[in-house]
Amino acid sequence: MPVSNRPLHAIFAIFILLSLTLSACQPGQGGTSAPPPAPAATQTPSPAYTPTPLPPRTLNVCLGAAPNTLYPLGGPNAAARSVLEAVYDGPFDALGYDYKPVILEKMPNLEDGSVQLASVSVTNGNEVADADGTLTILKAGTRVRPAGCRSDECAVVFDGINPLAMDAMTVMFKLKSGLLWSDGTPVTAEDSAYAFTLAKNEETPGSKFIFDRTQSYEAVDDQTLQWWGKPGFIDPTYFVNFWTPLPKHVWGQLSASELQKSELSSRAPMGYGPYVVKEWNDDSLRLTKNPYYFRAAEGLPKFDELIFRIVPNAEAAMANLINGRCDLIDSTVNLDAQTSLLKEMDRTGQARAYFGQTPTLEWLALGISPASYDDGVQAKDRPDFFADPRLRQAIAYCLDRQAIVSNVLYGLVDVPDSFAASASPLHAASLQAYPFDPEKGKQLLNNMGWRDHDNNPATPRHALGVDRVVNGTELNLTYIATSAAQRRQVADILSQSLIGCGIGVNVVHLSQLEFYAEGPAGPLFGRNFDLAEFAMHTPSVLPACERFTSSEVPSAANHWVGTNVSGYKNPEYDAACSSARQSLPSEASHAENYRLAQAIFVQDLPAIPLFFRIETAAARFDFCNFALDPTAASDLYNIEAFDYGDACLP
Template identity: 50%
Template sequence: MVIIFRMKKNILFIILLIFLTSCVRFQTFDKTPTASSSIPTPVQLTPTVTTSQLTVCLGSEPNSLYPFGELNAPARSVLAAIYNGPIDNVDFEYQPVILTQLPTLENGDAQIAKVTVKAGDKIVDATGNLVTLEKGVKVKPAGCRNNACAITYDGTTTIEMEQMIATFRMRQDLTWSDGTPIVADDSLYAFEIQTETNVNSYLIQRTEIYEVADAYTLQWFGAPGFIDPTFFTNFWQPAPRHLWSEFPAEQLASIDIASRMPTSWGPYIVKEWIPNDHITLSKNPYYFRARDGFPKTDEIIFRFISNADVAVSELIAGRCDILDPSINLDNHIGLLQEMQLAEQAQAFVTTGMSIEWLGLGITPASYDNGYVVNQDRPNYFADIYTRQALTYCTNRQAIVDNVLFGATSVPASYVPKNHPTYDANLKAIPYDPQVGISLLEQAGWQDHDNNPSTPRQAINVRNVAYKTPLVLNYYTTSTAQRRQVTAILEDSLAECGIGLNIQYFSQNDLYAPHGLLFGRQFDLAEYALGVESVEPACHWFTSAEIPNESNAWSGTNLSGFSNTNYDIACQNAQSYLRGEQEYLNEYRQTQILFAEELPAIPLFYRLRVAATRPEVCGFALDSTANTLWNIESITIGETCQN
């Protein structure tokens, strides 16, 4: 399980992406004339064309095709085939699909305006929270982007703040699959639906106005003080007002025309959905790229196969053309690589925005009312030397090599290595037990019996009782991969005199609200974090993200780490725009602080794995794009030559 955070800027979410291909087969039959006593009348024969098909095998059945619902990964793959865009994200870059261009300050479709605000107005304060302006609120006045120049409002005067405005221009050749033109009002309708049903609430709350400017143009006005690095994506995916508006917004997720057989604008439409078996898509005759020969395949069939062994067998048998990443193929990477060498398959592996973590229980929830030696759990991780020692004593490279077939790497940061903001000067801490032992001894953990196979004891560790053994509770789920990882970590940590008490739990028990993870009741825990956005997830370790009673035990900072300098750097980074030097500088500062403070140990970048039959062409696996983002271009076999 990967914990995925869906709020646009900083909410708890995972994540691995592909570009797929489909197949087109044509057969023509020429009649051969035979001898006859009379000359036959010439007959013009129409070539017989077979319906081209591509079978995509998913890890489970989509839970819905309602685009504004809580969707599982297979649903997102299917939706990519029936909706195009509206904005694609490929290799960490955004591309317009149903817009003529993305708004930028340079092209004039975006601007940062000065607006006057007064007491009682809704604004975004200096920490990024939506608040009512009143005395004592810290704000960033116009021209200020970081906390250093923030001011405290006096409660009476008017002040100028910055407001972002963006103009979105839709293509004018867009048509719903029932033939009705798509207009700007359909996007406004989607905004209204999501406002009523509390979907995407983070962005909606920070939107002052979203309005139609003309038939194909919309304008977005952010709340004063809301500087959004991805403002150019604040366009709401259109919804067919002419079909859906007769139903209450809260019912749309449960009616067929919105959730099972939706009217769409993409290359395909839903032809049939046989529960527990398959979904068939057929060409959308109104697709706006049809005149250019897209989509290349007539039908897409989605099958549901949860067992990875069965899925690989079906690929070999030709009953799956593509294995979607929603099938857990991590343990089959070696086999797929061998099949590729034998020209029996094509294997695709990439990393995305998701990381597997070894969480450190720096501040358990029991410390929230103060730490008491001999009553609370020992304060194992307060000393930075201990956290560094654990990292040196963790053989992460062995995990990458032996569990993940060398297909990923050991992280030095919370940011992916191929991300534009990644700080290439950072180096991952290597496995070095001798350095780890030295750091443990500096922290006061001593080998009391000169037996390296027994756990060390606290001799002079700050805030830890004398002779406390260095034996840590280790919690995770019982998947095969995590059991393999745990075995490697247990052996490598033992080399440094660190003992583990390993316990495996079900996902429900481990991830329950106020449970072991979110309740901050662990010493060490292995879990994954991911985000749907491609903005660096510095918020994962901010103080505001510590799960506690006041936020109903929700948040990503499971370690309970708190560092003022890190919080400020992350807040500052989120206040600048892509392309501004400060944006890059502040995100790199968060990475430097992360590497120094080690709020958690990044074990490896999680993989996204897919496979295709050898005949499939045009398929590529991207770090950030939706699995089937370019399904209209997929080809197979002889048509690959075209």
């Protein structure tokens, strides 16, 4: 093990032992006394004792890939985001479905006046967010929500003549005092306004959703910024409309396009966080402690040097953990196949294993409305299997999702009941549940007219009096998924459980290129499937109800872009989701509408939630202050406090 990894108590023990050994060899320490030496005419004083300095403490973190860039606005990959947590702290952390300020004095809120809803007058030609939250130019016939309105019930149609009052949000953010860049220059509000300007630039990759809905974002003074939204845009996550400061005094002479490629920004960006990038080699990055870090007085960070090692696979990462070259393996390394080993190592005290639920949810979408139905259901089209929601419910009862959780995911997560995680404060209680109950599924199928004509559950049922389906039609469904190993396992379990209910299943595994191809040719976004398994990530602490709204159905009209690949449309669901997303967390309607949307969803079941994906990390046995959080942007959100050694042991 490298000297820098040796516990302090071992270093002190060696030092004490060496001191005792040397002192035992000194004359006059026991045994026969020697005659005293003759006094010298002049005695030279001994030099003062200088203790041997301890070697610098080093933290080694193993990554599963090389960063693609360290420019925060360059579309950093997961490995890059891990490194950037060491360079930039915050500006806030999403933890436990809430936000905690890091470089801000507080999270802004309505109660203390740092957030306000101003009534502004709008008229013809003004850009506003309409009643559905879509940006539009106000004109006669535009449906909008006037000032104070948070639901469709109070929306009005603009007459094109009389000015209308609408709400516009203003949010004030205040930086903590004493923030410094790693060159000692103060971090100011102007640095955040500069970051906003760069991020908004068309040369900078990323969504422009929030920029399109921002009236202005500007520095009020050295520590304060104000965000002002466009009329009608009510943002429930207003408190994150703050842009991480970037060093204008260093990068200001470069264009947004140049910053994408410059080594100054993409390989060694200046930050204000706990560490500073010093070297970037093919297989590692070396960072050192930032002496200007704003929490340095707290003894943070805990290490003098931080090494990110890039490992080719999980096996190499585990070998490095065992031999001491990795103190922590973050979840950019795919440790799924090491789960059993890690659980045993954790049980026996050889390592610490961390398992957590991610905000990525695996779905089985049901092809309610294929694209071929867009011009009406024709005789040549696929049978309208899913028109009756009872078939969707029967499928849910016939899916052994618990077997997936138990056998594929090691029992580390629960079977979800909606698009909202059970730990979310916006999760609806007492939702309609669909446990694995093949008998209930068969009963629903029988009630609809799907008959087991030959008393053989291994053969598909036939239609007899099924609404909108020709008698004699087999209940035979095609199940598409990518060819990833885990998806093969899941498809095997689910197809067998469906067959047990008399639902025929033909599993087809496609390459990612084929599966995710653009519509209309691609099966998923072209809405040409019966059953499709895929994952969707939720980028916010808010439940992603919008994924299943009518406006998200991919079609020729929107160039086949959208997440509602089932083709599901329900105006009541749309209204509940829209009202939830256009209300504020402090308003009762916010939670009420999110929960109403979930209740409608689980009755209609356009898609069946299978499981939240898990993430895995591992560390040396004496590691501490690390935890996985389903809403955190990175596993390393707390990297300044990571530690190991005696301070971490009970």
